[in-house]
Amino acid sequence: xxxxxxxxxxxxxxxxxxxxxxxxxxxxxxxxxxxxxxxxxxxxxxxxxxxxxxxxxxxxxxxxxxxxxxx
Numbered sequence: 001x002x003x004x005x006x007x008x009x010x011x012x013x014x015x016x017x018x019x020x021x022x023x024x025x026x027x028x029x030x031x032x033x034x035x036x037x038x039x040x041x042x043x044x045x046x047x048x049x050x051x052x053x054x055x056x057x058x059x060x061x062x063x064x065x066x067x068x069x070x071x
Contacts, residue, residue, distance in 0.1 A: 007015065034041055
């Protein structure tokens with residue numbers, strides 16, 4: 001670890017919570033910006049998009065099966 005001397009200047013009881021708090025804030029800001037600037041991400045989290053895709057895939061599969069049975 002080439003940055004080991006930082007703990008001679010900053011105590012770990014101060015530095016680690018400060019570092020982890022900064023990571024938390026950045027992570028929350030990134031998630032907020034993704035949720036507020038896209039429409040697909042919130043729909044993905046709700047699970048609605050996968051159900052719609054599976055219904056259309058099932059309908060397409062049934063139509064294809066009916067075409068194969070009927071000449």
